[in-house]
Amino acid sequence: MPGDDRPPGARGVTGPLTAAELSQVDALWRAANYLTVGQIYLLDNPLLTEPLRAEHVKPRLLGHWGTSPGLNFLYAHFNRAIVTHDLNAMFVTGPGHGGPALFANTWLEGSYPEVAPEVSQDAEGMRELFRQFSFPGGVPSHVAPQVPGSIHEGGELGYSLAHAFGAAFDNPDLLVACVVGDGEAETGPLATSWHATKFLDPGRDGVVLPILHLNGYKIANPTILARLPHEELDELLRGYGYAPHYVEGHEPAVMHQAMAAVLDEVLGEIGRIKEAGSGERPRWPMIVLRSPKGWTGPSEVDGLPVEGTWRAHQVPLPAVREHPHHLRSLEQWLRSYRPEELFDADGRPKAAVTALMPKAERRMGANPHANGGLLLRPLRLPALPAVPVASPGATETEPTRVLGQYLRAVFEDNAEQRNFRLFGPDETASNRLDAVYEATGKQWQAAIEPVDEHLSRDGRVLEVLSEHLCQGWLEGYLLTGRHGLFSCYEAFVHIVDSMVNQHIKWLRVHRQLPWRRPVASLNYLLTSHVWRQDHNGFSHQDPGFIDHVANKSSEVVRVYLPPDTNTLLAVAEHCLRSRDYVNVIVAGKNEAPNWLGEEEAGLHCARGAGIWEWASSHTDREPDVVLACAGDAPTMEILAAVALLREHLPDLAVRVVNVVDLMRLQPDTEHPHGMSDREFDALFTQDRPVIFAYHGYPWLIHRLCYRRANHAELHVRGYKEHGTTTTPFDMLVLNDMDRYQLVIDVIDRVPGLVRTAGGVRQEMAEMRARHQRWIREHGEDLPEVREWTWPGAGARAGGSHGAH
Secondary structure (H helix, E strand, O other): OOOOOOOOOOOOOOOOOHHHHHHHHHHHHHHHHHHHHHHHHEEOOOOOOOOOOHHHHHOOOOOOOOOHHHHHHHHHHHHHHHHOOOOOEEEEEEOOHHHHHHHHHHHHHHHHHHHOOHOOHHHHHHHHHHHHEEEOOOOEEEEEEEEOOOOOOOOOOHHHHHHHHHHHHOOOOOEEEEEEEOOOOHHHHHHHHHHHHHHOOOOOOOOOEEEEOOOOOOOEEEOHHHOOOOHHHHHHHHHHOOOEEEEEOOOOOHHHHHHHHHHHHHHHHHHHHHHHHOOOOOOOEEEEEEEOOOOOOOOEEEEEEEOHHHHHHHOOOOOOOOOHHHHHHHHHHHHHOOOOHHOOOOOOOOOHHHOOOOOOOHHHHHHHHHHHHHOOOOOOOOOOOOOOOOOOOOOEEEEHHHHHHHHHHHHHHHHOOOEEEEEOOOOOOOOOOHHHHHHHEEEEOOOOOOOOOEOOOOOOOOEEEOHHHHHHHHHHHOOOOOOEEEEEHHHHHHHHHHHHHHHHHHHHHHHHHOOOOOEEOOEEEOOOOHHHHHHOHHOOOOEEEOHHHHOOOOOOOEEEEEOHHHHHHHHHHHHHHOOEEEEEEEOOOEEOOOOOOOHHHHHHHHEEEEEEOOOOOOOOOOOOEEEEEEEEHHHHHHHHHHHHHHHHOOOOOEEEEEEHHHHOOEEOOOOOEEOHHHHHHHHHHOOOOOEEOOOOOHHHHHHHHOOOOHHHHEEOOOOOOOOOOOOOHHHHOOOOOOOHHHHHHHHHOOOOHHOOOHHHHHHHHHHHHHHHHHHHHHHOHHHHOOOOOOOOOOOOOOOOOOOO
16 A cells, blocks of 8 residues: 555565564664674665665685575564563574674664674674674684674573573573574584573573574584474473473565564563573473574575575575676665665664664663673672691691682672672582581572482582583573582582683673673683592593693683692682682692691792692702602692602702692793793792603693703603593502602612612512502502601791792
């Protein structure tokens, strides 16, 4: 009819949108699609004010079109829903490489130009928006930290839903819209993440609204969920505990009305769930959007179908500069969005495009939860529960058990703020942190049986037997402005190797963006470690996570190996206060000697590495040998070796150096915590043998120290991938890091000792042989090993001295 301003094909289509709203949401969608295509292809001529020529097109076409129109469709509809329902909403983008879509939408809403003024909302800014995308010196093709409103690295397939739930915990007014790609949905982490509703409290937490986007294809293959019969897919999603709502089709006007209707219905369900509050676990709604891959793009290219196929995944027209007919097709494609209706002559979005835009912090790109440092409040950290140390080694404690008491106090002191959580895969009690249950329980929304312990609808501990889910929850929690700790068996933290890779990369870029505010560090506590897996055996013995993170960005990564309880406490407090780091703490849970008092431990941790003069001998002269250690078990063996050397070679000058901050070993030119050559030489000397007992794989120490003057004299003992179910001391013997082998190493490397200390060397070798016979007969370690104590216990207080 005359004056009908609805988009073509909309007549006769009914739904909740008025004619004006339908026109506006379609205009917003078309504008985002136009900007998306422009980013993938154009260097110049952003408004098509002249016929498109080859020189207007980028020489290298990089980007992903296939998922982008669906993302633009959803973003437009959530904008309308935010305005209509006054929502506080975030947008998490799971499908890989949807970057151009999110750059387009945040440009349109103005949040991107606010943080990147060079992409101003005008023709020149649009030109820069196009030019910078997937271009040297520009921005990546995925949803990266440069995208306002993002907390999830697009293309980091499998983790979007976990990040979304992490953002929702303790944010009762927040709605997290999470788009799950159907390729991403094939990953193990995503399949597990559907179960996160069993941990989400309707009253105290926010809402996660998953949108499963079925566009049918990955890079070159169909997706599993898109090929399931409707009934099977519906049963699967209902089996996960959701109430799925479906939007399916191709015709834009019909799809707009269908999506608006479903979104209104879903938000009504969510409102009723939130109004009911805490109690029985609800069946949360979700949306399934089925739309063609590469929707609204070229239907075919060179006689081959593109839209709705895997060929739309990346660049549908790959040879635009070389083939004039591809160039003509690109111009037709861009003009199909009718840019003259969307942008004025100066390149600014017209009112029809911006009519449904939220304002200020209601814009998803400007939501402060997605820039969590804006909301971050420091933890209230209690006084450390110091362990008294009258003399080194005189008493023993279980380090992580004492840490659990400290974490209990952290929970208590931050109960009102509700901004701290402990995450772990069913190991909180096993890792001896169970004192936290005196302050809070384990959050759990599924059924609770009388036999269960510590389960709570309002718990602050999150346990699920999926390291992926724990990591994803914690990342989402941190990036939205809270604090946390991930406790894990050392061997199995490798499961999240890829996830920590991405988080480290995220933090590195995040730190370079002045508008991104610092967030709390991601803190790992790795325990039940390689040297004390007495009953689990070889499968549970792997200290290699340290090697993995040591390869990453030096400005982000920190690794701590506290030798006893007080140093563990000092390190933990430091890590909980820190910002923008990934901190890895490795500590034992079994009873072990206390070497340093509270003050000495604090000073030693501040130095990161230092001489333990109380353990050294003949400190009034240059040492004949340096015995160094990093880690609790290596420290014990080094000190036991020192005691043997004092007994058998009393004239030998021995210096003991303990390293708690592993990155101190690197040069100061390579790591912010690294030592200068002068500092390093003051600890380890320039020319004396250094016997280094290390917690992990020995070659890492060589890699960190290879530039040092004394590297040729450095001999490292550590884990050599020899393990089994055996006694604690036998693990050390199997890997040649026991005290007897360390004494042999000293004799072999200090000039002259091979000639004068042959008898001592033979005695040490015989002790190793005796050990082998003993454990096979008695099933436990030698009495002199089990009952060993530092010979100076009770004589003097502990302390350490750094390099001078």
